[in-house]
Amino acid sequence: MTDKLKIALAQVNQKVGDLAGNAAAMLEWRAKAKGADLVMFPEMQLTGYPVEDLVLKPEFVRQTMEHAGRLVDATADGGPALLFGSIHSEGGANYNCMILAEGGRVVGRTLKHELPNYGTFDEKRIFVSGPMPSPIAFHGVKLGVPICEDIWLEPVCAHLAQEGAELLLVPNGSPYELDKDDLRQRLVRDRVVETGLPLAYLNRVGGQDEVVFDGSSFVTNDDGSHVVQMPDWEEALAITEWQRTANGWKCLPGQKATLAPFPEDIYRAMTVALRDYVNDNGFPGIILGLSGGIDSALSAAVAVDAIGADRVWCVMMPSKYTSETSLEDAENCAKLLGCRHDVVSIVPGVKGLEEMIPDATSLAQENIQARLRMVTLMALSNSKGHMLLTTGNKSEMSVGYATLYGDMAGGYSVLKDAYKTTVFALSRWRNANNPKDALGPDGPVMPQRVIDKPPTAELRPNQKDEDSLPPYPILDRILDALVEKEQSVTEAARTTGADPALVADIEKKLLRAEYKRRQAPPGVKLGSRNFGRDRRYPITNAFKTGQ
Missing domain, CATH: 3.60.110.10 (Carbon-nitrogen hydrolase)
Structure with a gap:
């Protein structure tokens, strides 16, 4: 003994x-x-x-x-x-x-x-x-x-x-x-x-x-x-x-390490998950569409921190609706990260499809742009073997504000379980901090303007996300109640203070988008109820808690 x-x-x-x-x-x-x-x-x-x-x-x-x-x-x-x-x-x-x-x-x-x-x-x-x-x-x-x-x-x-x-x-x-x-x-x-x-x-x-x-x-x-x-x-x-x-x-008392606080813990979860997914599956690198918006900017930063700037390839794919501001922000983001940045216009492809489908609705025309970007990125991915990184966040995925076979396409998503308000918090944090073991730059990883400007898909003139959705702080509170806490419309309206009609509309969008999420790429689990492994709803589903 x-x-x-x-x-x-x-x-x-x-x-x-x-x-x-x-x-x-x-x-x-x-x-x-x-x-x-x-x-x-x-x-x-x-x-x-x-x-x-x-x-x-x-x-x-x-x-x-x-x-x-x-x-x-x-x-x-x-x-x-x-x-x-x-x-x-x-x-x-x-x-x-x-x-x-x-x-x-x-x-x-x-x-x-x-x-x-x-x-x-x-x-x-x-x-x-x-x-x-x-x-x-x-x-x-x-x-x-x-x-x-x-x-x-x-x-x-x-x-x-x-x-x-x-x-x-x-x-x-x-x-x-x-x-x-x-x-x-x-x-x-x-x-x-x-x-x-x-x-x-x-x-x-x-x-x-x-x-x-x-x-x-x-x-x-x-x-x-x-x-x-x-x-x-x-x-x-x-x-x-x-x-x-x-x-x-x-x-006996031993080492006492300090654990990463919020939001550093989420950021490091993203980088570790992406690093191991890319390396363990043998991909030489990552390719992603860099739009000048905050989601793609944060995704690019995580990619560079995970596997290094020399293995990350950013592609800006402007349409006729893309602003000069977005072009500048995408280029400056790539410069801050030190990764490859190419510009490939989708205008010729859009014109070709307009000739093929002259009677396309306005919604179809918007989705054509998103899907042409996917085709472009996948062609480049096939040419070099880089994995396509999807850049959509959980707020968009929840309500179907994403294009199936368009911006939803890819091999992995680091933002899949991150609501838009979390994306903003992570972006502000990373611009002011350099995570331990990160392979990216010590300083900012995106222009401040990317964080400050109103989010937009730029698929039609003067488009803003809030044309179709409530402000993200409100939307995310409702989604937290409906998704993470599984509350009914009545409960969610009471706990969030939101209009019950708005909550019911969000629930309807949430349920209708299930078929899209089933076809989304895998992404790292961050919260208690991620789509796919935790929350497994039927696609064909007539039940709802609101009107």
């Missing part, structure tokens, strides 16, 4: 399906944890997370277990023990599991009991719930290893405490969303108070399709004190020191 333990918390990235790469990375991090007794990794670190329907492919499960066996064998070298997330398959059932290996053998295994099946998660589709876990004996210490969702409800931790667990090590795959840090820490304090046990909360970092992980791992002692805080948005290794006392195990 030991009275001291050194547990290394490896807050690292992953790549779904890259079994060999993930395993090799774990061994590299283990080699850095000199002096540690145990190196702990996040949930499903071997496979990547969320693994989704890959688990339903028998060959994937077979190879996962092979690689897990090799990781177990690697611990025969006398180095630190490994506690890592993988898949365990037995009797035709697949389990989300954590494996503790030391000395070339499996010391213990925990199967996840509580399977999340809401929002971004659908684990009941692919995994079987494991039995209530028992503590794992390690160097004479009983370790409780509840896996992620296992601590969001009371029973698993309570059971582990009753079974004699002396401390709780919790591996997580917890995606970022606004205010999640406070929620996690309140949750952990609740479990600590209930069990009387200290708890280490380990999370991963990095982007995976529409979710992004922020890390932000921490340790809370049994008295509720926050003794270790790892950074957010970056890989890190913390070797935590634990001592047995007369009142149980304690973690």
